[in-house]
Amino acid sequence: MNIEDIKGFLPHREPMLLLQHNWLDEEGRACGTYKVSGDEFFLQGHFPGYPVVPGVILCEIIAQTAGILVMDELKKGALSLFAGMENVRFRRMVRPGDMVQxxxxxxxxxxxxxxxxxxxxxDGQVCAEGVFLLMLQKKEQ
Incomplete structure (x- = not known):
């Protein structure tokens, strides 16, 4: 799926729609990609002269990737909200030009x-990993 397909089920929009491609692999795992351009809002002050993607942004990209697993509920208007994170570790910096998978x-x-x-x-090196808890919540009218 490309970004337009992703907009069909994820409620996120720019600048917080970070996922650029999303698919299920042959084993049913959700997969996604995000190419760091260097122009992102979150790099403006993190860190001047040596931009590094914040770890929380990597967590958000992972959570958006999971959206395809609950696509039917999201299409019905549910929101997928963070409920918690367990054993999250950051192991490598992510910088402009990197392709995050x-x-x-x-x-x-x-x-x-x-x-x-x-x-x-x-490039095959783990940048961030952990267990993520998401809560499906209906939008309040």
Whole structure:
């Protein structure tokens, strides 16, 4: 899926729509990509003269990748919100020009709570990884 397809189910929009491609692999894992251009709003002050993608942004890209796993609920108007993160580790800097590849596997779904294992890599090296808890929440009218 390209960015226009992703907009069909993720409620995010620029500048917070960070996922550029999204697909399910042959094993049912959610996969995605994001190319760091260097012009992103979150790089403006992080860090002047030596921009580094903040770890929380990597977590957000991983969470957006997982959206394809709950696409049907998102298309019905649900929001996917962070409910928690466990054992998150940041192992490598991500800088302008890097192609971030993400992967998520569903560990458990119980009612509105989704638990998944996710990781972001650049050139095969893990940048961020952890367990992410997402809550599907209906929009209040």
């Amino acid at each position: 993400t992967q998520c596997v569903l560990l458990r779904a119980s009612g509105q709570l989704i638990k998944l294992q996710g990781a972001a890599t650049v």
